[in-house]
Amino acid sequence: MAPQHDVIVVGSGAGGGSVAYKLVNAGKRVLLIEKGPFLPRDKSTLEVREVFVDGVFKNHLVWLDSKGQDFVPxxxxxxxxxxxxxxxxxxxxxxxxxxxxxxxxxxGWPFGYDELKPYYDEATELLEITSFQNEPQLQALLDKITAADPNWKPHPLPLGLSHDILSNPEEAKHFDGFASPSGYKSDSERNLIDQIRDKPNFAMLVGDPVAELIAAPGDARTIIGVKCADGSTYEADKVVLAAGAMSSPRILEDHLHASGLDLPCGDLLGANFKMHINSAVLGFSPFKDHDVLRKTAVLYNDKFPHSSMQCLGWIDPELLAVQAPPWTPGFVDKFLGTRAIGFWATTEDSSSAENRIISGGPGGKPIMDYTIDRLPHAVKEHHAMIDNWIERLLGAGLVGMDKYMGIAGTAHALGSMVTGDDPKSSVVDPRGKVHGMENLYVGDGSPLPRASRVNPSLTIYAWGLRLGEHLSSGA
Incomplete structure (x- = not known):
């Protein structure tokens, strides 16, 4: 009996949503499987305590780090x-x-920028990317910094954000790190999945994780479907792993272990994991802040070619209290929170085969064997950039401090199944197919061999759109 679906897509983030969007619009029968639920559309996703303190919406699965210690990504x-x-x-x-x-x-990538350009263009239109003018206080600060040191060059921040958000100060202050119940923010659900949800050739299964891959009888290399945690099975001509760079490699690792299959790229599966080196930098002014949106600019400095300094969204006393030591008096949080301006310091982490994602197997704890100690060049540049920026803040009248976000800050997870032409040095071929496997593709950030100096989401969208186009044309 023929499979009910042409393609099963595992995961509904930037990559999975893009692949599904492209395939469904090409007439393919697609089943999208997402392990988590729909988010509520009430204002709970804007609440600092629920989002940042109680972690109501975050993952609670315990992992092991490079030293065997528990942590929660x-x-x-x-x-x-x-x-x-x-x-x-x-x-x-x-x-x-x-x-x-x-x-x-x-x-390096197996192809250049020009290969992704049409998909960058398509994603830019789908996500309605725009920019905003800097608000007065931020602009005044940036003017002081760039006048004192012209090496710092500000640029408008490309944002998938509706200008209508400015009429809703509560959401404008809580879009960076929060989920928008009003739909002001462009995302995979609103801009991609919602556009195909009612089409007859699209189906979505929510709240049931994929537990294992299903192979053809007697042929572990040929994938014909998936089995979910509740025991249900689904078959398709092709399967796309898009569960994220921390989950997709573990699904394949478990399949290789259970089947005994040995792939040329097997030793690289999960290796070269990247997540940027990210630090929050706070500047404290003697004057109260009156800007609202704040996250509207990014700065580059040629002295730090692999790094960027990006403005963060609104910082208020409640958000600051989450990051402050527990012994800090409440009146200090309140005083500083009304005078804080935040920045996000990002440096591209080098690739290391030792930095890897490892499946703990059924019932075991997964492992993120990642440490920046293996990345001395990136660490050196990151610290030098932050020191320079804090000096610039001081010159502009602000006292600065920084905090490395640590390995739990996995927002930019990439690279655990890198793409390339050679099966001995990469896991996924340039079109997204796993080397040595049939019918199995990867559509998330796992194949990205580089992280750039900025947020990688648009590149994951572009990779997904490109993969979806290839699969729809029979690639």
Missing amino acids: GEFYNVGGKTKWYGAALFRFRPVEFEAEPDFGLL
Whole structure:
């Protein structure tokens, strides 16, 4: 009997939503499986305590780190994936960021920027990317910094954000790291899945994780479907893993272990995991803040070519209290919170085969064997950039402090199934198919060999759109 679906897509984030969108509009029968639920459309996703303190919407699965210690990554499992929670900063990678840089430990793509450009263009239109003017206080600060040091060059931040948000101050102050119940923020659910949800050739299964891949009888290399946690099975001509760079490799790892299958790329599965080196930088002014949106600019400095300094959204006393030590008096949080302006310092982490995602197997704890100690060049540049920026803040009249976000800050997880032409040095071929496997593709950030110096979401959308087009044309 023929499969009920042409393609099964596992995961509904940027990559999965893009693949499904492209396939459904091409007439393919698609089943999209998302392990998490739909998010509520009430205002609970704007509440600081529920989102940041209680972690109501976050992953609660305990992982092991490189030292075997328990920790909980900041992942989100819901329809739309992490795109519901991102800050909607949607950048293109630069052409140079598709090339290898051995001296910095950076792998190259198997193709250049021009290959992704039409899909960047398509994603830009689908996600309604725009920019906003800097508000007065932010603009005044940036003017002081760039006048003192012209090496810092500000640019408008490309945002998937409706200008209507400015008429709703509560949402304007709570879009960066929050899910928008009003739909002001472009994301995989609103801009992609909602556009295909009512089509007869689309089906979606929510709240039932994929537990294993199903192979053809006697042929572990040929994937014909998936089995979910509740025991239900679904078959299709092709399966696309788009569960994220921390989940997709584990699904394949478990299949290889259970079947005894040995792939040429097997040793690289889960390796070269990347997540950026990210730090929050706060500047405190003697004057109260009156800006609202705040996240409207990004700055680059040629002295730090793999790094960027991005404005964060609104910082208020409640948000600051979440990050402050527990012994800090409440009146200090309140005083500083009304005077804080935030920045997000990002440096592309080098690739290391030792930094990897490892499945714990059925019932075991998954492992993120990742440490920035293996990335000395990236760490050196990251610290140098932050030191320079804090000095610039001081010159502009603000006292600065920084905080490394640590390994739990997995918003930019990438690279655990890198793409390339050679099965001995990559896991996924340039069209998204797993080397040595039949009918199995990867549509999330796992194949990205580089992370760039900025948020990678738009590149994941573009990779997904490109994969969807290839699959719809019979690739």
